[in-house]
Amino acid sequence: MKKLLYFTLLNSILSAQEWFITNFEYGKMLYHNPRGISCAKCHGENGEGKIIAKYYTIKNGKKIKEILKSPNIQNISYETLKSRLLLLEKKYKKLSVMPRYNYLTKNEIEAIYLYLQAQKDKK
Ligand code: HEC
Numbered sequence: 001m002k003k004l005l006y007f008t009l010l011n012s013i014l015s016a017q018e019w020f021i022t023n024f025e026y027g028k029m030l031y032h033n034p035r036g037i038s039c040a041k042c043h044g045e046n047g048e049g050k051i052i053a054k055y056y057t058i059k060n061g062k063k064i065k066e067i068l069k070s071p072n073i074q075n076i077s078y079e080t081l082k083s084r085l086l087l088l089e090k091k092y093k094k095l096s097v098m099p100r101y102n103y104l105t106k107n108e109i110e111a112i113y114l115y116l117q118a119q120k121d122k123k
Pocket of ligand 1: 039069080
């Protein structure tokens with residue numbers, strides 16, 4: 001009877017493991033789906049940064065080509081990431097094309113950071 005109990009317990013632990021994901025996978029998932037617009041849409045698949053849009057503006061009657069780029073975020077510190085996402089500094093509170101993600105939890109930001117760190121090591 002005891003043996004059967006252990007066996008059932010062990011079995012449920014083993015199958016439960018399939019439901020757990022690593023912190024890296026969690027970070028990857030959050031980076032692509034942070035309960036808002038995907039970070040990858042603007043910062044690229046691996047946080048390398050990319051051109052978001054090309055457009056023209058008119059200044060003094062002259063047509064000027066403008067490029068909107070997102071920064072590379074592979075080498076930023078955890079503090080910068082947290083501060084940018086939670087809008088902890090005044091400079092981040094100004095209008096930006098980057099949406100607000102200040103609902104992300106500490107755990108979620110840490111997981112995103114881990115994912116970005118791993119992207120840096122890839123190259
Ligand atoms: C709509 C485009 C867009 C999306 C989506 C977006 N960003 Fe950004 N992000 C930007 C732009 C543009 C900047 C530079 C200007 C600024 O800071 O607002 C930036 C700046 C940053 C910075 C500051 C970099 C530095 O060197 O100071 C971090 C960190 C960052 N983004 C992380 C993220 C993460 C993580 C996500 C997803 C949760 C995300 N961004 C989603 C466009 C975007």
